[in-house]
Amino acid sequence: MAVTTHDQQHGLxxxxxxxxxxxxxxxxxxxxxxxxxxxxxxVPGGREEIWRFTPMKxxxxxxxxxxxxxxxxxxxxxxxxxxxxTAAKGDERLGTAGTPGDRIAAQAWTSxxxxxxVTLPKDTKVGPTTVTVTGPGKGEVAYGHLHVKAERFAEAVxxxxxxxxxxxxxxVEFVVEDGAHLTVVAIQDWADDAVHVSSHxxxxxxxxxxxxxxxxxxxxxxxxxxxxxxxxxxxxAELLGLYFADAGQHxxxxxxxxxxxxxxxxxxxxxxxxxGDGAHTxxxxxxxxxxxxxxxxxxxxxxxxxxTDGARADSVPNLEIETGEIEGAGHASATGRFDDEQLxxxxxxxxxxxxxxxxxxxGFFHEILxxxxxxxxxxxxxxAIEAELEAVGA
Amino acid sequence: MATLEIKDLHxxxxxxxxxxxxLKGVDLTIKSGETxxxxxPNGSGKSTLSYAIAGHPKYEVTSxxxxxxxxxxxxxxxxERARAGLFLAMQYPVEVPGVSMSNFLRTAATAVRxxxxxxxxxxxxxxxxxxxxxxxxxxxxxxxxxGFSGGxxxxxxxxxxxxxxxxxxxLDETDSGLDVDALRVVSEGVNRYKASGDAGIMLIxxxxxxxxxxxxxxxxxxxxxxxxESGGRELADVLEAEGYxxxxxxxxxxxx
Numbered sequence: 001m002a003v004t005t006h007d008q009q010h011g012l013x014x015x016x017x018x019x020x021x022x023x024x025x026x027x028x029x030x031x032x033x034x035x036x037x038x039x040x041x042x043v044p045g046g047r048e049e050i051w052r053f054t055p056m057k058x059x060x061x062x063x064x065x066x067x068x069x070x071x072x073x074x075x076x077x078x079x080x081x082x083x084x085x086t087a088a089k090g091d092e093r094l095g096t097a098g099t100p101g102d103r104i105a106a107q108a109w110t111s112x113x114x115x116x117x118v119t120l121p122k123d124t125k126v127g128p129t130t131v132t133v134t135g136p137g138k139g140e141v142a143y144g145h146l147h148v149k150a151e152r153f154a155e156a157v158x159x160x161x162x163x164x165x166x167x168x169x170x171x172v173e174f175v176v177e178d179g180a181h182l183t184v185v186a187i188q189d190w191a192d193d194a195v196h197v198s199s200h201x202x203x204x205x206x207x208x209x210x211x212x213x214x215x216x217x218x219x220x221x222x223x224x225x226x227x228x229x230x231x232x233x234x235x236x237a238e239l240l241g242l243y244f245a246d247a248g249q250h251x252x253x254x255x256x257x258x259x260x261x262x263x264x265x266x267x268x269x270x271x272x273x274x275x276g277d278g279a280h281t282x283x284x285x286x287x288x289x290x291x292x293x294x295x296x297x298x299x300x301x302x303x304x305x306x307x308t309d310g311a312r313a314d315s316v317p318n319l320e321i322e323t324g325e326i327e328g329a330g331h332a333s334a335t336g337r338f339d340d341e342q343l344x345x346x347x348x349x350x351x352x353x354x355x356x357x358x359x360x361x362x363g364f365f366h367e368i369l370x371x372x373x374x375x376x377x378x379x380x381x382x383x384a385i386e387a388e389l390e391a392v393g394a
Numbered sequence: 395m396a397t398l399e400i401k402d403l404h405x406x407x408x409x410x411x412x413x414x415x416x417l418k419g420v421d422l423t424i425k426s427g428e429t430x431x432x433x434x435p436n437g438s439g440k441s442t443l444s445y446a447i448a449g450h451p452k453y454e455v456t457s458x459x460x461x462x463x464x465x466x467x468x469x470x471x472x473x474e475r476a477r478a479g480l481f482l483a484m485q486y487p488v489e490v491p492g493v494s495m496s497n498f499l500r501t502a503a504t505a506v507r508x509x510x511x512x513x514x515x516x517x518x519x520x521x522x523x524x525x526x527x528x529x530x531x532x533x534x535x536x537x538x539x540x541g542f543s544g545g546x547x548x549x550x551x552x553x554x555x556x557x558x559x560x561x562x563x564x565l566d567e568t569d570s571g572l573d574v575d576a577l578r579v580v581s582e583g584v585n586r587y588k589a590s591g592d593a594g595i596m597l598i599x600x601x602x603x604x605x606x607x608x609x610x611x612x613x614x615x616x617x618x619x620x621x622x623e624s625g626g627r628e629l630a631d632v633l634e635a636e637g638y639x640x641x642x643x644x645x646x647x648x649x650x
Contacts, residue, residue, distance in 0.1 A: 342488055342489075344451065344472060344488070345484070345538075346490065346501075347472035348448050348484075349498075349502035349505070349506070349554060349558065350502050350505035350506040350558065351473055351502055351505050352473050352505065353471065353472075355501065356473070359490070359493050359501065360490065360493070362493075363491055363493040364492055365492065367491055370492075
């Protein structure tokens, strides 16, 4: 069995497996309950394992039967050849990529009225499709559903750009058929009041590749749950994330990669920065390698950069391995302030302290930003992060 | 012509609660053109000496002085020391993710030289310096030291030495972890630096093997936080044969 746990970088604190909470999962991720029926889930109180980090009072009752009062505005800008439709409830394509795994996802499934369906044509390479989701407005509640399908051997990029105000819960599906290459960039650039709870369900066919990048910058509370499943061998999922929490923001990302098919690969890299009082980030990285999933290769990493006092980052990698016949599996997690050793090294080469700090902090984000291969999106995010850093004088 | 004067230097390392004295009165003067080998058993304080001179925050100078051409080094910040002409080639170079080697080198050269190097000359200069050290040009676009092997890290330390051309260079166990080929390449790099001008070198090492490539003018034996014996090249030969037994440690100084 090739299990590796990587050391964290010198100068950062050790694994913070959930800051004082028990680190061992209560039960196997394999037992995780899923259902399309909202009533099959009890209203969570906040002590449940999957809710224990979330400030329930700030959820705008999405978890407790809040009714839709408005709708989010969905604009799709797609190149020629990409099919964009709206689908009514009951359309058989919906719900094929995955089943809701918590009450809010089930509520969104129950409560949405109209789904957006984007179909990326087979055997074709197309330019970026942008889905802009504008929140329902301050004090309003909306539910939504987005279904993206990359047909066999399609090669496509989909940007899902969230903006605006209000409370919004949705399910987003990515069906990546055999041999398709799908790149997803999901941007949460909400206004300060926004509450967004979103489940992403990705289903990868044989030799399918998904590069899923999540960038979360704005919103009062954002909770995003990307789940990846495989239906054929050779599936390859790269889950990248970047988040920046300011004072009072709660940004939570819960990735789950379910290896139930042999010879698939996954790589999860989430990096975050925090600044200001009450800034709180949560990263839960579940990976399950089931007994049948021989030849699996997986790695997950989370790093958090705490820029000021009063911020808190929780980081919990959970790796469950039920077979010894794997290529490799590992995880790493580290949370800390500026790395003093990095600063010392740069300064020891004559670089003034301020400049050395800038290099270290920008380098931290650069690693993920470099991997966003949609130039206009990358530039916008670089500028957004630069503005965040300048605000704190970093 | 530069002079580094270390006088009665006492240094403590600050751990969580207690401070432990590591250096117990070091006296050493290094002038341009001189190569001083500092040899000693593990734990004798050799690395502490190098870090204290470079200004690592973990080490606290409790008394004594370090002067570079009469200027008080201990009053300077880490980066001021480097700009004043001190360089520390580290035993364990630090990884800096997301910062490319080329950006790092150029930023450092700009800081040390006081102006941004002419881009065209600079590219040529770096290319040549990398070729001299058998470094693949692809390394320029990789993050600083990230994922480098031990030998690759040491080559890059010497690359920086050659580009920044300090007055006084401290090489902290640059030979550790190098195979024979890498040791030769790295030593040649040090010798080129030495030949290029008025360089003074403090060469810290546990083993004598690097002294086959880099000729020391002086050899000092370091034990228990101070220099206990000084001599010429011949002292290294004694250590080669006898190890550090005489200084209270059952450790060999030869690698064979």
